[in-house]
Amino acid sequence: MLGSTRESIASAHSIVVKIGSSALTSLVAGLDTHRLDLLADAIEARMRAGSDVVVVSSGAVGAGLAPLGLTKRPRDLATKQAAASVGQLALAHAWGTSFARYGRTVGQVLLTADDIARRTQHRNAQRTLDRLRALHAVAIVNENDTVATTELRFGDNDRLAALVAHLVGADALILLSDVDGLYDGDPRKGDATLIPEVNSPEDLDGVVAGSGGALGTGGMASKLSAARLAADSGVPVLLAAASDAAQALSGADVGTAFAPRPTRLSARRFWVRHAADTSGDLHLDEGAVRAVVSKRRSLLSAGIVGVSGDFHAGDVVSLMGPGEKPVARGVVAFDAAEIEEILGRSTTDLPADMQRPVVHADDLVAL
């Protein structure tokens, strides 16, 4: 199975390559154009071998610090956004200059979480990326940091990269970082062993995914959840060191390979699980949690003990188990005010026009 994961990454026709801040920038030197050139060399080689590549490049905040006289990664959003606006210009310019060595044009694509969550923008972004590919240009994607209204809406670019892989229907996602793969513990904290292959969630038992470096955002936890997200959409993932980019992109046996799930989630359930914002919560009793999580049944009004948020039929809501634990997400079939009226009641006791599941099994994804 895993041999085939590496084989499918090696032979992938459409690839998303995500490059972390730590691979492109440092606090002292800012943007490292030499390292960026080596990455562009490896990407160009893969494109010349016949693959389409979309680049998700972090590093805007890191590249913007020195020009603004800042010596550490800012904590507040406004300074981060100011740094990103300065750094993004430098970053995009550096990618453009680097690929120009090969006569290759780049296009900058800045996305917000909404662009992925809302279906109309989703399609616009998809069309732009597709047309850039058709015109043999390389898309350089980053979060649109300066308009992200709350602290990094995607959370981090690992998640953005996995969503972009889904968006463009990629066959592989390659995450390049300053670490050469997943270890069973944070390698900066002493003895840790590299895990070459992750085939199932059990392979992650006991793994401690720690925080990132001085310039990174999500650390290993965000890479693991991005790998899970990509796996759900059927995309295999390779996590490797940016310094091994040439090997990673040419199919060498480096880093950690994550197998995709055998059957990918439908586009609708993928959207419910990963892309949509939730508008409220339904609180479930133990029996309802068992029904929706273990038995994959629809959620009925009888198992709901509470409702919060002001949502409408058609919105995505979180399903919370006892102890406020999120157990699933789904598209709700009633407004919040209607659910207040029917919660705890059996479906057959409801008026005829309300006798339907609150969340249908087809619209529900366990977490």
Ligand SMILES: Nc1ncnc2c1ncn2[C@@H]1O[C@H](COP(=O)(O)OP(=O)(O)O)[C@@H](O)[C@H]1O
């Ligand atoms: N279990 C682990 N395996 C590998 N690296 C880990 C682990 N836990 C924490 N890390 C740290 O995560 C860092 C990579 O995350 P981050 O700095 O966010 O990277 P990037 O900038 O590439 O997104 C590595 O430098 C490493 O020290």
Ligand SMILES: N[C@@H](CCC(=O)OP(=O)(O)O)C(=O)O
């Ligand atoms: N949009 C931000 C990305 C921050 C981010 O996710 O960084 P990383 O964890 O290094 O991928 C930037 O360009 O600085």
